[in-house]
Amino acid sequence: MxxxxxxxxxxxxAGNGLLHRRLFLSAGAAAIGSSALPETTAAAETLAIEPWxxxxxxxxTAYGQxxxxxxxxxxxxxxxxxxxxxxxxxxPHHLLEGTITPNGLHFERHHAGIPDINPEAHxxxxxxxxxxxxVFTLDSLMRYPMESRVAFIECAGNSSVLYQKxxxxxxxxxxxxxxxxxxxxxxxxxxxxQEAGVEPGAQWLLAEGADASGMSRSVPLAKAMDDALIAxxxxxxxxxxxxxYPMRLLLPGYEGNMNVKWLRRLKLTExxxxxxxxxxxxxxxxxxxxxxxxxxxxxxxxVITRPSPGLTMGAAGLYEIAxxxxxxxxxxxxxxxxxxxxxxxxxxxLQEPVLPNAITRFRAPWRWDGGPAxxxxxxxxxxxxxxxxxxxxIADRGARGAYHFNGITSWSVAQGGEVKHVYx
Amino acid sequence: MxxxxxxxxxxxxAGNGLLHRRLFLSAGAAAIGSSALPETTAAAETLAIEPWxxxxxxxxTAYGQxxxxxxxxxxxxxxxxxxxxxxxxxxPHHLLEGTITPNGLHFERHHAGIPDINPEAHxxxxxxxxxxxxVFTLDSLMRYPMESRVAFIECAGNSSVLYQKxxxxxxxxxxxxxxxxxxxxxxxxxxxxQEAGVEPGAQWLLAEGADASGMSRSVPLAKAMDDALIAxxxxxxxxxxxxxYPMRLLLPGYEGNMNVKWLRRLKLTExxxxxxxxxxxxxxxxxxxxxxxxxxxxxxxxVITRPSPGLTMGAAGLYEIAxxxxxxxxxxxxxxxxxxxxxxxxxxxLQEPVLPNAITRFRAPWRWDGGPAxxxxxxxxxxxxxxxxxxxxIADRGARGAYHFNGITSWSVAQGGEVKHVYx
Numbered sequence: 001m002x003x004x005x006x007x008x009x010x011x012x013x014a015g016n017g018l019l020h021r022r023l024f025l026s027a028g029a030a031a032i033g034s035s036a037l038p039e040t041t042a043a044a045e046t047l048a049i050e051p052w053x054x055x056x057x058x059x060x061t062a063y064g065q066x067x068x069x070x071x072x073x074x075x076x077x078x079x080x081x082x083x084x085x086x087x088x089x090x091x092p093h094h095l096l097e098g099t100i101t102p103n104g105l106h107f108e109r110h111h112a113g114i115p116d117i118n119p120e121a122h123x124x125x126x127x128x129x130x131x132x133x134x135v136f137t138l139d140s141l142m143r144y145p146m147e148s149r150v151a152f153i154e155c156a157g158n159s160s161v162l163y164q165k166x167x168x169x170x171x172x173x174x175x176x177x178x179x180x181x182x183x184x185x186x187x188x189x190x191x192x193x194q195e196a197g198v199e200p201g202a203q204w205l206l207a208e209g210a211d212a213s214g215m216s217r218s219v220p221l222a223k224a225m226d227d228a229l230i231a232x233x234x235x236x237x238x239x240x241x242x243x244x245y246p247m248r249l250l251l252p253g254y255e256g257n258m259n260v261k262w263l264r265r266l267k268l269t270e271x272x273x274x275x276x277x278x279x280x281x282x283x284x285x286x287x288x289x290x291x292x293x294x295x296x297x298x299x300x301x302x303v304i305t306r307p308s309p310g311l312t313m314g315a316a317g318l319y320e321i322a323x324x325x326x327x328x329x330x331x332x333x334x335x336x337x338x339x340x341x342x343x344x345x346x347x348x349x350l351q352e353p354v355l356p357n358a359i360t361r362f363r364a365p366w367r368w369d370g371g372p373a374x375x376x377x378x379x380x381x382x383x384x385x386x387x388x389x390x391x392x393x394i395a396d397r398g399a400r401g402a403y404h405f406n407g408i409t410s411w412s413v414a415q416g417g418e419v420k421h422v423y424x
Numbered sequence: 425m426x427x428x429x430x431x432x433x434x435x436x437x438a439g440n441g442l443l444h445r446r447l448f449l450s451a452g453a454a455a456i457g458s459s460a461l462p463e464t465t466a467a468a469e470t471l472a473i474e475p476w477x478x479x480x481x482x483x484x485t486a487y488g489q490x491x492x493x494x495x496x497x498x499x500x501x502x503x504x505x506x507x508x509x510x511x512x513x514x515x516p517h518h519l520l521e522g523t524i525t526p527n528g529l530h531f532e533r534h535h536a537g538i539p540d541i542n543p544e545a546h547x548x549x550x551x552x553x554x555x556x557x558x559v560f561t562l563d564s565l566m567r568y569p570m571e572s573r574v575a576f577i578e579c580a581g582n583s584s585v586l587y588q589k590x591x592x593x594x595x596x597x598x599x600x601x602x603x604x605x606x607x608x609x610x611x612x613x614x615x616x617x618q619e620a621g622v623e624p625g626a627q628w629l630l631a632e633g634a635d636a637s638g639m640s641r642s643v644p645l646a647k648a649m650d651d652a653l654i655a656x657x658x659x660x661x662x663x664x665x666x667x668x669y670p671m672r673l674l675l676p677g678y679e680g681n682m683n684v685k686w687l688r689r690l691k692l693t694e695x696x697x698x699x700x701x702x703x704x705x706x707x708x709x710x711x712x713x714x715x716x717x718x719x720x721x722x723x724x725x726x727v728i729t730r731p732s733p734g735l736t737m738g739a740a741g742l743y744e745i746a747x748x749x750x751x752x753x754x755x756x757x758x759x760x761x762x763x764x765x766x767x768x769x770x771x772x773x774l775q776e777p778v779l780p781n782a783i784t785r786f787r788a789p790w791r792w793d794g795g796p797a798x799x800x801x802x803x804x805x806x807x808x809x810x811x812x813x814x815x816x817x818i819a820d821r822g823a824r825g826a827y828h829f830n831g832i833t834s835w836s837v838a839q840g841g842e843v844k845h846v847y848x
Contacts, residue, residue, distance in 0.1 A: 052539035054636060056507065056636050057538040058509060059508035059509045059537060066661060067669045068540075069541075074487050075486050079484065084482075084483035084484075085484065089486075095661075096657070099607065101660050102527055104488040113482050114483075116481060117474070118474075145744045147775065148522045212477055236522050236524045237490060241491045246491075
């Protein structure tokens with residue numbers, strides 16, 4: 001029996017049904033009237049004996065796979081005309097939870113497909129303005145001390161459709177799916193550079209991949225000496241071929257393609273090399289015709305993953321709003337959510353541990369009254385920066401660019417429960 | 425040119441070449457003489473153009489897989505005679521790094537194979553001493569507020585061969601492979617129990633799986649109300665079939681089989697149910713013929729994964745000793761390592777963040793002189809407990825049991841570099 005108990009003033013934290021983030025954590029279901037909780041069924045005390053309970057199940061396997069019933073939880077992808085491996089694949093965050101992206105679903109951006117690299121033949125050269133040019137094999141790197149970093153990687157072009165005049169009728173995966181997060185483990189680049197001996201005057205590195213496009217970017221030496229890794233492992237196992245096997249550069253918080261995959265060469269230089277990949281692309285064209293170049297760190301951003309387009313709302317009642325927040329400038333300090341298109345906001349709960357340059361999961365309880373709503377989230381990081389509205393981002397920067405879109409995303413919920421992407 | 429610089433007294437942290445844990449972190453390679461680092465090659469400044477740099481690589485895939493060159497990084501498994509799915513599979517920790525176990529390599533312990541569960545037909549019943557028996561579908565659970573916990577799961581029988589009189593000639597995977605760690609996300613069991621309404625007198629729960637063995641265990645109510653989850657996600661994606669799809673019980677820190685997979689029923693009871701799985705197995709037989717029963721939390725433990733048997737040492741010189749530490753009683757506070765069979769010890773560096781009931785990666789630099797050594801690690805947790813030697817564990821408990829072995833493991837390194845399991 002559903003009592004449809006209304007929240008009291010003390011429970012209400014912002015307009016249109018947003019409740020206090022600690023509701024579940026502190027007091028549990030009792031605090032809001034247990035029958036306000038969703039779709040549980042008072043039960044007969046017996047359950048059906050299903051077929052899988054009657055016969056032994058399937059045997060062991062050397063390397064496991066998802067359930068056949070999870071077959072829709074996959075990356076979507078598109079390639080440039082005439083190619084099969086130049087393009088992007090996107091992570092289905094609307095169907096995932098937590099903060100780690102499983103390796104099979106990490107997004108990809110390839111410029112000439114996935115090279116089939118024999119790790120025994122692969123070499124990493126460090127040269128240019130160093131005292132001792134050095135060549136590393138995978139085996140020699142494996143003897144160096146390692147560190148781990150849980151870090152997101154986000155393509156600079158993620159969410160770029162929000163620069164368009166009309167809201168794309170799409171959901172989290174096509175709009176925001178060029179983002180993933182993993183535990184990366186490898187050797188600090190600083191350790192290798194100290195061994196090579198950086199010469200005075202060296203201020204940059206050219207990082208080059210071993211794919212057929214020779215994808216390459218210029219990296220400031222300061223970042224290389226700070227928290228950069230030569231990543232060899234991704235969520236415990238060797239980096240996947242689609243993510244740089246046998247080794248990639250990891251520059252925590254920096255735009256995706258600077259984290260050069262299949263890394264084969266680091267050349268220390270005085271200035272940036274002005275490669276094709278940082279001049280023809282990955283610059284932000286402004287209204288006055290000038291471009292922003294070398295925008296490295298991804299700005300603070302967030303997106304609500306549940307509810308989101310493609311997920312069906314059930315009956316009116318209590319829901320959890322859940323989403324992802326991240327910043328290339330450090331740690332997420334707070335995420336606010338709104339159910340009335342930004343008229344009022346309340347703090348979301350953040351899942352600990354909150355780590356720098358990693359995805360942070362946020363959550364807020366919401367009592368949906370079955371009527372229209374516009375859901376938004378707004379992240380802030382420990383640099384003091386707050387994620388801007390779409391309107392403010394475009395007012396400041398124009399809408400001619402295709403990169404670093406980090407404005408607020410709005411999902412409308414209609415009477416009846418359909419969720420759509422809107423501008424609000 | 426290798427200078428074979430000897431460490432000074434300030435660098436030496438314990439006998440037989442162990443160096444200070446902060447060596448790399450603070451001062452980098454320069455501090456120990458860069459040429460003491462392993463097997464790098466002074467380089468010509470050109471690299472070979474490999475075949476994979478000349479043609480476009482392979483296309484996108486919906487769900488990615490490891491490199492074909494990583495084909496040896498697999499679980500090993502064995503089934504009971506006459507079965508294909510009753511037994512264990514083991515995680516290859518000697519070939520992994522970091523702390524997260526990728527889902528394809530999470531260890532398994534099945535009592536009747538892996539059931540092929542249709543999530544739409546699956547139900548979770550909460551009944552017994554509750555005010556309102558409830559039945560949950562996967563969809564109804566998905567509307568509840570969720571939380572994540574990075575948690576290890578370890579089979580109570582992990583490492584049991586160390587109870588034997590002679591050291592098993594085996595390595596990390598066969599000896600310690602019934603251990604894995606993942607980010608689990610789901611609904612707090614406390615939330616569901618509050619909704620069902622726990623009746624006075626209920627002190628335990630029976631947790632039952634939907635596999636053909638009906639694997640079931642008794643769980644104290646206090647644990648259920650504390651940090652227990654109904655886990656729906658494992659490292660971001662739905663829990664794998666081999667780990668309980670579509671839902672499992674997660675009792676952080678408790679012995680593996682209490683984390684009941686394919687969870688279908690929770691019955692609140694006054695006392696433990698004394699199921700077959702907690703009376704015929706999972707008890708510890710003592711020398712006097714009595715047994716310890718209901719030893720729930722896994723005690724603090726550690727193991728060195730590199731070097732370890734099966735991994736070949738190269739030339740004498742600098743190595744990193746790396747390993748795993750974990751405790752079901754809380755956070756790891758320190759790990760000490762020894763290179764001389766326990767005669768002297770030094771602190772290992774711990775990778776942050778150190779989380780309760782999760783695997784912690786430890787590391788220590790070691791200058792191997794090419795001669796014999798015996799490597800050991802010893803973990804302590806924030807309950808004040810210190811991992812005992814094998815001799816002390818057996819003196820206290822006897823060697824008739826098969827569960828909860830958490831004594832120190834010793835790896836001998838021979839002149840020439842072969843690594844073996846020994847008792848020391």
